[in-house]
Amino acid sequence: MLENRAKLENILLTKLAQCYILDDYSENIPFVEYHVASTKIEEINVHTLFNFKIELYANESFEISIRIKNIEVMDWKTNFYIYRDNSEDHVNIRKDNLEVVEGFIMSKENASSVVGYIKDAFFYGTVDFENTVYYVEELKKYPKIYRRHRDSKLNAIIYKENSMSFASNSSHNETIVNSSGQHAINFIKADNEKELFKSIIGNGKVCTLFILVDNPYLRRVHNNDIRSATLHILNSVEKANSLFRSTDFDEDGVPDNIGFIIKYFIVLQSENSDMNLLPYFRKEPIEGTHYINAFSQYRLLNEVCLGVAFTGFTFKNNVLGISYTAEPANKQFFRYTAGGICERPFKFESGKNLNTLAISAVLKSVCCLVNI
Numbered sequence: 001m002l003e004n005r006a007k008l009e010n011i012l013l014t015k016l017a018q019c020y021i022l023d024d025y026s027e028n029i030p031f032v033e034y035h036v037a038s039t040k041i042e043e044i045n046v047h048t049l050f051n052f053k054i055e056l057y058a059n060e061s062f063e064i065s066i067r068i069k070n071i072e073v074m075d076w077k078t079n080f081y082i083y084r085d086n087s088e089d090h091v092n093i094r095k096d097n098l099e100v101v102e103g104f105i106m107s108k109e110n111a112s113s114v115v116g117y118i119k120d121a122f123f124y125g126t127v128d129f130e131n132t133v134y135y136v137e138e139l140k141k142y143p144k145i146y147r148r149h150r151d152s153k154l155n156a157i158i159y160k161e162n163s164m165s166f167a168s169n170s171s172h173n174e175t176i177v178n179s180s181g182q183h184a185i186n187f188i189k190a191d192n193e194k195e196l197f198k199s200i201i202g203n204g205k206v207c208t209l210f211i212l213v214d215n216p217y218l219r220r221v222h223n224n225d226i227r228s229a230t231l232h233i234l235n236s237v238e239k240a241n242s243l244f245r246s247t248d249f250d251e252d253g254v255p256d257n258i259g260f261i262i263k264y265f266i267v268l269q270s271e272n273s274d275m276n277l278l279p280y281f282r283k284e285p286i287e288g289t290h291y292i293n294a295f296s297q298y299r300l301l302n303e304v305c306l307g308v309a310f311t312g313f314t315f316k317n318n319v320l321g322i323s324y325t326a327e328p329a330n331k332q333f334f335r336y337t338a339g340g341i342c343e344r345p346f347k348f349e350s351g352k353n354l355n356t357l358a359i360s361a362v363l364k365s366v367c368c369l370v371n372i
Contacts, residue, residue, distance in 0.1 A: 034159040036139055036149055038122040050101065050118070056127060056134050056158060064114055066103030066123065073209070073237045073260050074098075080265045082226065083273035093230075100235055105129055112308070116240065117231040122155050125235060133161035142221060204258075207305035208263040212295065215271045216281045216312025221361045226267055233310055237262065261305050264334040281313065288322035294357045296324075301353035309358040318363050324354040 043053040074093075104110075108129050116125010116136065127134045139146045139157050171266035213229055222229040226238045241260045249256050268276050278294050279286065291313055301307045315322065322368045 034365040036154045037156050037158055038154050039136060039156045041121050046231055053224050063106045064103060065106050066101040066114055069100050069102040071098060071100050073241050073262050079264050082267045083275040085270045085272045117229060117235050119228055120264055135159055203257045208259050210264040210300050210304040210307040211262055212313045213241050213267045214278055214308040215268045217310045217361055220312035264300050285314040285316040288319045292322050292356055295358055296352045296356045301355060307356045311358055313360060314362045314364055315360050321359045
């Protein structure tokens with residue numbers, strides 16, 4: 001059971017933490033190949049499919065067809081709150097107003113997949129074909145590049161999976177940290193991206209989530225755009241949900257159909273809100289354990305299987321995600337477990353919840369992007 005819980009945490013971090021920005025980078029040395037493009041959606045046909053063209057690599061366009069995807073990780077019980085300085089807003093969100101999409105390349109319908117979301121009539125997400133995943137992100141996330149194209153009609157930056165490189169003087173540790181503060185589980189890569197949206201029929205188990213969007217994430221990654229942050233995170237959780245439901249954790253040859261449903265989605269629009277139990281932002285990297293200890297104090301964690309915080313803080317040593325892992329506290333007798341999904345507070349931890357995961361969207365690395 002403990003091994004399966006560790007697998008759950010590791011895969012969840014893998015899927016939720018794939019997209020990040022860089023706090024500091026240069027553009028002089030060719031470490032990463034990318035190009036900028038327009039992903040504007042110009043056409044809607046009679047079947048409510050959105051059609052548009054995209055240059056996945058320079059000078060070669062592909063016509064893509066996408067449709068609105070049913071959001072499986074939300075239902076009518078999902079509570080969405082926005083916390084400002086001295087106020088709390090409970091927002092009623094209709095799933096059909098959140099344009100999370102899926103589709104394919106029209107010339108490669110059976111050999112491609114497209115997932116993402118629509119914002120202001122532009123597509124952002126991933127395109128998977130020819131054993132390669134292309135990331136399509138908002139150009140505004142990369143200010144130095146955006147400034148060169150702000151007067152153009154280009155809105156997106158496109159690069160291949162695993163093409164993000166780091167300078168030799170950078171430490172790029174992508175790890176989960178266990179409850180004792182030691183690096184316990186290495187960051188792993190999903191084996192099969194094509195299984196992300198495999199449909200599973202039959203009864204399954206659902207893990208309830210508490211999603212927290214902190215103010216640095218909202219401000220640094222999405223320029224205070226709550227809708228953009230919400231769509232981005234929902235798309236990531238949808239991917240994790242699809243992967244989990246198609247994963248055979250107990251290795252009996254049958255997918256275990258374990259999925260997610262968001263019970264609470266909280267956005268901290270202001271750091272001064274009474275709901276903010278997290279450290280006040282500073283640009284210098286902080287210890288990931290300091291952040292997750294603060295996040296673990298939220299009482300709402302008592303009501304869910306797992307709490308996930310999306311943060312704009314940079315963690316020291318370029319740790320991308322941090323979690324209490326499922327590990328026996330008494331390895332000789334296996335009497336207790338500490339950390340992991342569905343963990344509950346221990347009195348000796350002053351009520352701290354250990355069912356938590358924190359994901360940083362900002363790395364303090366020297367990364368060089370080169371136009372192709």
